[in-house]
Amino acid sequence: MPRQNIELRIRRQDSPTGPSRWEEFVLPWQPSMNVISCLMEIRKNPVTKQGQKTTPVNWESSCLEEVCGACTMLVNGKPRQSCTALVDNMPDGPITLEPLTKFPVVRDLQVDRKPMFEALKIVKAWVPIDGTYDLGPGPKLSQAEQETSYAFSRCMTCGCCMEVCPQYNTRSDFIGPAPLAQVRLFNAHPTGRMNAHERLDAIMGRGGLVDCGNAQNCVEACPKEIPLTEALGELGKQTTVYWLKNLLNK
């Protein structure tokens, strides 16, 4: 039985430093609605459940098919992409929407995930090619290697893993699971491997791999089922070997 009305409770905040407040909205149910289409309906008539005129809710979204990572927010307390949060799959009662808590709020449901992109710079998440001129094909790769790497290359920097990680917070320097998994990805590539030590150097300091606490929430929260904890284990191995080699050969 589809519901007749959809109730939303949305945590709103006008500016990064301003106070937050809850606003409630009621919308008529329509087929195949998701959280985004609810927010779209609200902006066509920005009036709260109590009949108060308000401003349209601010949120971030782009692709709406769970490949861009933009629309991540807390839906009923869980971090996820709001585009795949289908109204018909939600339990009865109001749907609560809140911004991610581990990133600074820009406005309403929009947060600033810049730290994640900066972390990709720190860990040198790229294959250092000589140039984009024509140099022929790349290295051969087995199907098994491709499948393993593909899983990691689907990370869309959405921030779900960072949100649930108890070690990723303002008290800790930990850079979080997502950028670490990219180290795993690029250290496996035949060309990327040549600079593996640079990436390992980057994650062996404060805030790096050793600040992971093995809560393994990341792998539970990842919408793309990226084997993040396997990456962390693999990096444990790589850093151990690299560290011992350095200790013994220096």
Next chain:
Amino acid sequence: MKVSDRSYFALKRLHSLTGVVPIGLFLLEHLFTNSKALQGEAAFNDAAAELARIPYVGAIEALGIWLPIAFHMVLGVIIATTSQANLGKHGYAKNWQYTLQRVSGVLLVFYILFHTWMTRFDSDYLNSVSAYAFVGDQISNPGVFAFYVVGIVSACWHLGNGLFGFAIHWGLATGRQAQRNVARLAMAVFVVLTLVGLNSLLAFAGKGVYPDWLTKPHGTEHGAVVYEGGQH
């Protein structure tokens, strides 16, 4: 405290290592010696006395046990303060383990300080004739008994579950199945050590469980129990 990136890595790895060697090994030894209490007062007191006769025991104790424990403790508390526990929001099994690891670690700080004081520095203990009797007397207080239970369970959890973290930190378990297996092993270690530990605690109260099938060498009618007065 300012540390270089590389020393930071080394410190954290050392923290992980000391948890297993020597602290983990020490815990095994400790539980082993305590289990002698199942064989009676004399057996335990002899074992304790035997330990005290190890050459260089003072140095071994200070450098091999106290120093690593102090290091593991201090760094552990610092690590625990960087955590923002979120069990309430994300109650996954591994998150429970993560949180309990920190809770047990902090409990152990208090427990170890208390326990070390009572059984190593307290003048009553040092003047007592029988260590066995002293401990038995102590745990006759239900509060102390409960604290011992908490301490033993925490220590066994911290080591058992710590092995899981150890295996991942050092890269011994990388694949999903390997990690799953290590997690199972870690839980098994926790359960077995806890049973052994609690049994030895009961032994000091004269209530240890000590069935023949578990304690006598298999295939012999007559066991090699040397001491008389073991608790059957």
Next chain:
Amino acid sequence: MAAPRIAIVGGGLAGLMAAIKVAEAGVAVDLFSIVPVKRSHSVCAQGGINGAVNVKGENDSPEIHFFDTCRGGDFLANQPPAKGMCYAAPGIIYLFDRMGVTFNRTAEGLLDFRRFGGTLHHRTAFAGATTGQQLLYALDEQVRRHEAAGLVTKYEGWEFVGAVKDAEGRCVGLTALDLRTMKAKAFKADAVMLATGGPGLLFGQSTNSLINSGSAAAAAYMDGAHYGNGEFIQVHPTAIPGADKLRLMSESARGEGGRVWVPRRQGDNRAPRQIPEAERFYFLEEKYPKYRNLVPRDVASREIHNVCVNLGLGVDGKMCVYLDLTHIPRATLKKKLEGILEIYEKFTGDDPCDEPMKIFPAVHYSMGGLWVDYERTADGFIDLGSPKNHMSNIPGLYALGEAEYQYHGANRLGANSLLSCVYAGQIGGPAAVLYAQNQAKAGSETPSSVYEAAEAHWTNRFAELARRDGPENPYKIHEELGRTMLENVTIVRENKKLEQTNAKIQELTERWKKASVLDNGQWANAPLSFLNQLENMLHLSRVVTLGALARDESRGAHYKPDFPDRDDEKWLKTTVAEFTPEGPKFRYDPVDVSLCKPVARKYD
């Protein structure tokens, strides 16, 4: 002369590739994007990227690829750019391979290729069914490398609102709106490159991302840049409906063997798997025995329309057909199509390995876009030493990717879009560098009063918009625009309805003047930005609609039942629209078809 700077707007495949090329030439790049570049619409491309690498022993070649592309586009594309693109394609795929894109592999470890529409060859390299995402990430990584080295400066969360032109009419910079502070700022640049994607939002719901308003390209058009072939809008035959957008179901599903069918009997309500083979109407396979389910998209969409509307055989009586993968082993599907199957299952709850998918046509791509130039060599390739390549009619203003019109003619072949974006960046970037380095007077030497004037103009404009308090809701106006465009300017076009649409757009433009901004705040005010975009979108909608109205023939994606045939004599012409306040003024340019003679377009 100061070191040149080039501004690139848009962080999809085209913009990022151009940024890399410019940075590689040692020239500084200012990269503007309304979203973090990693979230650009290129991530949505699923099926793959074409290139005649010929690893399947099929004697494929860039020349055949070129022919397929020309014919797929119904010969409306100027042929030298298309030829250049097809010949560069294998090198482009190799480049991504070197960047670490996790392309699927053959057993030997070589790149694997699959089939796509409009060709008989296995020519499409792919990374699961998220190829666009994988290619975009590869470029994003390389740009980040240049960013870390200091050559690229990103302005993420900035929206292009207009070009800055000097007294001679050269583009010497741009004005952008900071989407947080809502302040407009003018930036100096020796050349500006727009790689701002397509205008899917003109149609309300499409397979496009929500950021694809077409507003930036429309703004350039209103600044005097010409717009080419605007009426050519591709409707993808296979998408999943949703309340917020229509989600693409990649052509690769058919490339891997997916079959399209409807029940033969009207009103047959049985579950699809209960309908025996003999009672299924595989209409594409029956009508096109050679290309079967892999006819070009315009053809497939028209056939679906025919079967559903004219024959009344649509599933559930709707514009809906089955796309059936259930005969393919689950393991194969998982390896090659995982991303899209996951999307289908997440949004419909049905597992496409077990149940035939219900799919609908949806607006997908604009072949048209900002008009750009090129310079050809005698043998029909692009002269790579020319600064004209990808330059609009405004000197110093370039356009790349879906925002530009040049490669696909009247219909784009599947998996050619990623290719055209990357190729555009590859040749457009160096062209802009050449231009910037060879100006007698550098753009950046323009007096600062020019920039101050531009900044003041846009500051006033947004201040005025921010005070709007009329009775109309801009999002509702947009909804109405989308509905009317979708109904009248997609698969089937009739002149009467196009005229009505034109009138409707003008009515909406009047209503836009009475629209409220909804939010008077000065921080991260999305409705304010949208209100500005909406006016641009209304202008661009008229380019599409009136272009379609004028073109009395059927070619590629443009189909008029009243004029069902292609008319090369009259209409083998590029539509070029020029902005006037009263509406677009059209001009028709000849098409360079010197390399591949137009033939009848047949796929049966």
